[in-house]
Amino acid sequence: MNANQAFDVLDTIAELYPKYVITKRKVDILLPQLKQMDYTNVLKKLSAYAAAHPYPPTLSEIAAYPPTTNIYLEQMRQWKKESAQVPEETKQQFKQQLDTLFKGMSQ
Incomplete structure (x- = not known):
């Protein structure tokens, strides 16, 4: 995913969980990790997660990486x-x- 998509994921988390505050430090830590992931599948996992949990996800709970070639x-x-x-x-x-x-x- 690109930087804009990564910011969109973080914004979506903030919208779903109003008490989740996005700080510059969080962005600096999470952005490089999110950029390695698959945007569409992360959003799918975030949607499923939000339907089942009242608290914000950790990155590992919504992580979805693109398939690698063997x-x-x-x-x-x-x-x-x-x-x-x-x-x-x-x-x-x-x-x-x-x-x-x-x-x-x-x-």
């Missing part, structure tokens, strides 16, 4: 794509060499 899954997909291009006889030769190596290690 670099390991992407790497595995790339390897699978590359392995599909390797000829079957090369794979068989590798398997035989690996079996020979394991048999030598187990003796």
Whole structure:
């Protein structure tokens, strides 16, 4: 989320909870954390939270982060794509060499 959206989240909390005072210090602490989050999902969580609780939320109670890409899954997909291009006889030769190596290690 951008800075304007983060300010909107803080303003929404202040509107929902009139006793919640937004100070410069709170903004300085919460703004960098809010900017890492997903605006739409934070508002959804804040709405659900406000319906169930009479006191203001902590940041962790409304936190919602955007999904991250799984670099390991992407790497595995790339390897699978590359392995599909390797000829079957090369794979068989590798398997035989690996079996020979394991048999030598187990003796």
